[in-house]
Amino acid sequence: MSLLKEADRINFDRVRVVMEKVRKALWILKDKQIAVLGLAFKPETDDIREAPSIGVIRELLHEGARLRLYDPQAADNMKLLFPPEPGRVDYFASPYSAAEGANSILLLTEWDKLASLDLVKLKETMANPIVIDGRNIFSPDSLQKLGFEYYSIGRK
Numbered sequence: 001m002s003l004l005k006e007a008d009r010i011n012f013d014r015v016r017v018v019m020e021k022v023r024k025a026l027w028i029l030k031d032k033q034i035a036v037l038g039l040a041f042k043p044e045t046d047d048i049r050e051a052p053s054i055g056v057i058r059e060l061l062h063e064g065a066r067l068r069l070y071d072p073q074a075a076d077n078m079k080l081l082f083p084p085e086p087g088r089v090d091y092f093a094s095p096y097s098a099a100e101g102a103n104s105i106l107l108l109t110e111w112d113k114l115a116s117l118d119l120v121k122l123k124e125t126m127a128n129p130i131v132i133d134g135r136n137i138f139s140p141d142s143l144q145k146l147g148f149e150y151y152s153i154g155r156k
Contacts, residue, residue: 015055018106021132021151022060025104030064033127035102037095038109038135040074048077052134053108057082061089070098072113096125104130110137119146 026032041051048054051074060067061082069075069082070092082089092098095114099105099122107114115137123129123146131143132151143150 014052015059017153018052018056018108018132018134019059021134021153022056022104022106025130025132025149025151029060031066032103033066033068033101034060035068035070035095035098035105035126036060037070037098037105037107037114038111039069039071039078040109040111043109043111044073046073046077048074048081051108053078054081056106056108066090068092068098068100068102070095071109072111074109096121100125101127103128104132106132106134107137108134110135119143119148123148 022029022034036053036057039048039051039053041047041049057067057069066087067089069078069090071078075091079091084091095117105122105126119142129148130151131138131148134153136152136155138150140150140152140155
């Protein structure tokens, strides 16, 4: 039983740390458009059980953010928890369309597809070039050279 409690504590702490980064980057979240890329617990699956994205999405919605969600496999499962609500919770077929007009991108699953994004194209679609990388798949130097404001989890 203590192992389950520890897993819950780790998941809660992960959500807290991600939300601290989001608040640091955007300050006020009400009415900010945030593209959440990667909803699955891990890449190459549609499994959302215990996915940190669930807690993060709940917190973002609670603070009034407008979410633009993308995952190559888990979107249908996530729609069962967070049904589409136009202008509040929207799902997209590509990371580029999810990023269109976004105030920031929040990366939560380390899909290979996301690691190989055309970052110049991505930046052109965004309202603000801010990336919060919850999985550390991007090089901070590379993104900063392209003009992104970059936040990572667990890196200095």
